[in-house]
Amino acid sequence: MNTTMKPLNQNKMFKIIPVDVFSTDVVVSINQSDDQLYDCLCHRFTREQFDLAFDDWKSDARTVTHSDGFIIVRFRGKIKKEPDTLGLVAHEAYHAAYAVLNKIGVQPGFETEEVYAYLIQFLVREIIKL
Numbered sequence: 001m002n003t004t005m006k007p008l009n010q011n012k013m014f015k016i017i018p019v020d021v022f023s024t025d026v027v028v029s030i031n032q033s034d035d036q037l038y039d040c041l042c043h044r045f046t047r048e049q050f051d052l053a054f055d056d057w058k059s060d061a062r063t064v065t066h067s068d069g070f071i072i073v074r075f076r077g078k079i080k081k082e083p084d085t086l087g088l089v090a091h092e093a094y095h096a097a098y099a100v101l102n103k104i105g106v107q108p109g110f111e112t113e114e115v116y117a118y119l120i121q122f123l124v125r126e127i128i129k130l
Helices: 034-041 047-054 083-103 110-129
Strands: 013-019 024-030 061-065 071-075
Touching: 013 034, 013 110, 024 034, 024 083, 024 110, 034 047, 047 061, 061 083, 071 083, 083 110
Parallel strands: 024 071
Antiparallel strands: 013 024, 061 071
16 A cells, blocks of 8 residues: 555645554644545545544644544644644644554553653654655
8 A cells, every 4th residue: 555645735735654563554634625635534434434523623633543443633734843833743643642552552651651752753753754
């Protein structure tokens, strides 16, 4: 499977980040409309499931875990390399890391702190590369 799709245009992106060590994918959507994102995901979501996941979305970003276990990190706007946006990326990367590790029974705590930190670092790096 090709894990990187061409940008829809300069301002809209969709990428699948494979997290191979935990056998899961993190889907990243940047500045896509509902219809654009649904078109990328329709093979994994019914329209009703998709609408339920994003119907009350009012924030700048949201992380959703699909019942199949893959995670969607969605940003309303472009990812800019400025403090507020990078903070938002880190915030959503934590939610995604929590979902990935929760799926395999790894809860946050002193003993698991480093695995969370490395996964968050990996996800932030991959997202800001876009």
